[in-house]
Amino acid sequence: MENFPPVNTVRAGKMKLYKYKSLANLWHTLDVIVNQRLYCAHWSELNDPLEGRYEIYLGEKSAKLESIMTSRIESAKNTYRVSSLSADPTNFLMWSHYADGHKGVVIEVEVPEDHEDLIQVAYTPFLSVFTDKVQTKEDMRHLFNGKGEEWSYEQEYRLVTEEKFFQLPVAVERLLLGPLVSKEQESILRRIIPEKLEIVRMELDRVQGTLKVNSPNKAIQPTPAPLRFAESADS
Template identity: 30%
Template sequence: MDDLPEWQKLMLNALAAGKFEDAVEFKKPYLPKKLYKYREITLATLDNIVENRLWASTPASFNDPYDSGVGIIKNSLHRQDTYWTNWLEEKSIGQYIADEDLKSIFDSSNRLEALERHIRLKYPIAPPIIYDLINMRHQIEKIVLDLNRRCKESINVCSFSAVNDSFLLWAHYANDHKGICVEYDLPNYQPHDMDGRRLFPVIYSSELFDASDFEQSKYLPLIASIYKHSDWSYEQEWRYIDIINPLSPGRYFYLNKCSAIYFGSRTTLDQIDTTFRLTKIAHNVMSYRMINDNTKFGLSAKSTSELGIL
């Protein structure tokens, strides 16, 4: 967490301490004025725009298997010296391992795995201690898997981006540049605005989220859901996060009316016409088309009226 911006550290520490209101205040100045949602053009997409609603779902359905997952409890369990000392004495582990080897095992990030590996190498015919180790490892893995499941099932998430000109986002989420990017204007964010308060920045890291310092926080699922691998940093993602009743696998919510629609550079004129007419009637939104730059890699938005499309 040392390499994070100071405001993100403060936000995370506030959530860890259960101080949601403080976390909201720390991230409030950094909330983008506009957020964007990349979508394929479907009847469901158009209906949601007309009805001014968005769908938040559990991370279990997302395209990243690590999304909202945790590498938690494992490290803290492995590194509880008092627990380990008592367990080693109970199992008389000294008869199997020399003191210098035991020290290297204690220094390992995964003591159970290191201990099991050492004993297996030294004793091809496994002594009873091996089975104790295997059982313990299985119990820990079960705890971690169950905690991952509960974290993913206890929140609903809707993803946005702070940018509307990402080649990769257009390719991945807007049907290879044949879809749309919906703009939501957030200039009037207020402290009492519940949906605005539920918008959080994604924190990108090369390490799997280890919640050892957060495991007592009631906001653990929320904290886990804003960590993603740094490979995803191009998305510049913000998330609407709703901590829910586990019986609710997803729900509609209402942010602000969309303020503009951007059509992909490969969107057909018929799709543009249909989408524009439906959304124009509903919200009187501005519309643009993304244009490929001819002098460099890049996309720019031009008004459909300027292009003579509508």
């Protein structure tokens, strides 16, 4: 396979990544925290209809060969599952799209930076191109390295695996509550979640159009990008 989006290599160590979740099904959140694992959805369940797209280029070679290759690629691709994470816990649109309109939570997890299943998504207009060269299993994983540039706000990292769950190497230590989580919900969460897990509430700055983490731990604070609006035709 050629011309696939590159895998962004990362140095050895652990990195903090963030899982945006709705509280509509509390079990899903508790499963991550209590069972110390991330659910990996089949790639076809993801919300991008162009997920895993590719092109086969064979020049003058027969359509029969293309059909055989397509069958092999689809068969291999269908073995993969994906868990999506973000590098940014303060992304306004991510809270809107994946955390129930700021009424959900973000779970902070640690993943080894050099784990073989971890991929940093590359945002590119280019798609994977297969030729008549022999494809490897790693080539199939590369199908999930790239997304269109319009998705770049997600700052996504992925765990690409054949397993239904990814076991986290260390326990979850922090849960971020959306600014619109009710006080009643917060009270319930604080009673059922282990005390050693820090629960902090996000703060919404309505003037700047940004979110920040209300925590004494400054290491968690990325530089938030303000919510920008297009200028009107009259301005």
